[in-house]
Amino acid sequence: MKSSKVLLVFMIAAVVISMLAGCSGKSNDSQKNSANNAANKNTNAASDATNAANTNQSADNTATAPEETPAWKTEKFKLKYADGGDNKLEEEMLKAFMEKYPNITVEYDKSITFPPEPTLTAAAAAGTMPDVFTMKDVPLAITNDWLLDLAPYWDKDEESKSVYKNIADMAVYDSKRYAMGTFQYAEGVFVNKTLFEKNNVKLPSYNWTFDEMIELAKKFSKPDEFYYGIGGPWGDLGFQEWLPMNNDNSFGWDTYDGDKFHFTSQDWIDAYNLKLELRRLKVDDVMTGAQKKKLWGDEGAWTFQKGHSAMAIDYSWNMGWIPSEMKKAGAGDVDFYPMPSGKAGQRIQTILDFIGVSSTTEHPEAAYELAKWMTWGKDGALKRADIEKAAGQPVTKYPTADQPEVWAKLEANLTLPGEKEVMKLMSNAVPMPIVPGWNDFAAWDTENKFTEKLNSGEYKVADKAKEFEDKANEFVAKAKAAMLK
Helix, strand or coil: CHHHHCCCCCECECCCCCCCCCCCCHHHHHHHHHHHHHHCCCCHHHHHHHHHHHHHHHHHHHHCCCCCCCHHHCCCEEEEEECCCCCHHHHHHHHHHHHHCCCEEEEECCCCCCCHHHHHHHHHHHCCCCCEEEECCHHHHHHCCCECCCHHHHCCCHHHHHECHHHHCCEEECCEECCEEEEEEEEEEEEEHHHHHHCCCCCCCCCCEHHHHHHHHHHCCEHHHCEEEEECHHHCCCHHHHHHHHHCCCCCHHHCCCCCCCCCCHHHHHHHHHHHHHHHCCCECCCCHHHHHHHHCCCCCCCCCCCCEEEEEEEHHHHHCHHHHHHHHCCCCEEEEECCEECCECCCEEEEEEEEEECCCCCHHHHHHHHHHHCCCHHHHHHHHHHHHHCCCCCCCECCECCHHHHHHHHHCCCCHHHHHHHHCHHHCEECCECCCHHHHHHHHHHHCHHHHHHHCCCCHHHHHHHHHHHHHHHHHHHHHHHCC
C-alpha cells in the first residue's frame, strides 16, 4: 500500500517579533543650519517658529525618502533547498523562483532523503545543512538547534496573516517561530462506487454521518469471500484518533488539546471499542498476508485496491494513483468522501509536513522567501498549481492559507467529485500536531506491547485508559521541558 511510505510523526512550533528601523541624512542637517542662519535675523519668537517648521520639514523629508532595495534582492549568492525527495515538479518550482530572483541560485540538495531526519542529522554534523528544508519531527529539529527563528520575517509579512490560525499557531514555541506548515493532506474515505452498484447499495450523500458509514460497512461484510466493508490506513481504522473530535470540539487529534491527551474520555473509549468490534465481526479488513499471497500473489496487497473493500479510510496523497490504477485494473470506479460527521459536526483531520530555515544560513531573509514560495505563499502556490496541471498531476494536497484565488485554481483541477466537498471543509480542518515526546511514548508502547494487548483483548480499554493517558502525558511533559531548555 503506497500510503505506508509516508511517515507519520507529529508536530508543533512558535511566534515572536523583532523589527529595527532607523534613518538619518546630511540634507536634513544642511536645512537646519540654513534655518538657524535666517532665524538669527529675526526675533526670538520668530526663531522658535522657524525651528519648529524646519523640524517638521526634516521629518517629512525622512518619511518620503525612497526605500532602498534590500541587499538579498541584488547581491548574488546561492541557497540549498531539500525536501527529502527527487521530484521534477519541485525542480520546476525552484527554477521559477530563480526566474523571479535572478540574483539567487538555488541548489536542490538531493543528499537529504526520505525520511529527512537521519540525513539532516548527518548534514548538521558535517556542517553542510541546506538553507531551507522540510521535516517531520519539529521537536527533534528544535532540540538539535537546526532551526532559525522566523518571527522577524513572518511578523512583518502581511501575507502571513492569510495562513489559517490553527496552522500558524502550530509553529510557535517559547515566543519563537521555528517552522511553517507546508500543505494539508486530508483524511477522507475512498469509496468503491462500482462495489456499491454491484451490491445494490445506494451511495451515501457527502454530508453523511458516522453511524451511516458503519451501517453501510456492515452490508458488505463477506469474509468467506474476502470482501469487507471498510479498512483503515496501515491496517488500523483508528476511530479513536478522529471520532472524539467530531463529537467534542474541545478535542483535537486523538483527544490532544495542545497540552494533554484525554484517553479517559468516554468518546475515546467508545471509539476504540467500536474499532475492535468491527475487527472481531470481520467488517474491518482482516486479511492476512498469507491469504493475500494465495489470492493475488502479493502478501502486501491492499484489499481496497483489489476491489475487495467497499470503503477505505485514508489520505488524499493516494489521490494521485489509486483511482486511476483501480479503474485501469477493472477493480472499481472510486470517489473520495469527506470524513463523516459526529455529534459536533463534520471535521476533517489533516497531516502536514513542515518547512524551516537553517540556523546556520547566511541569507535568512532570502531563505524565508524561498520557504514561503515552495509552500504557502500565494505566488508560489499559483505557480505550483500550473506546474502540476501541466504535468498531469492530480490535486493531492491542499493549501494552508485562505487565498481564494489559489483555492479556485485548484478546484478547477480536481478529478473526483467528492474532493470538492472535502475542500469546502478544509477551512475548519484539524491538523495532526507534532507532539513532543510522542516518539518516546510510542517506543514505550511498543516495548510494553500495550496497544497490542488492547487490540488482542488482553487489556480492556476502559480499565487501561487511565494508565495509557498518564504515560502519554508524562512523556509529553518531559519532552516539552527538555525542548525549551
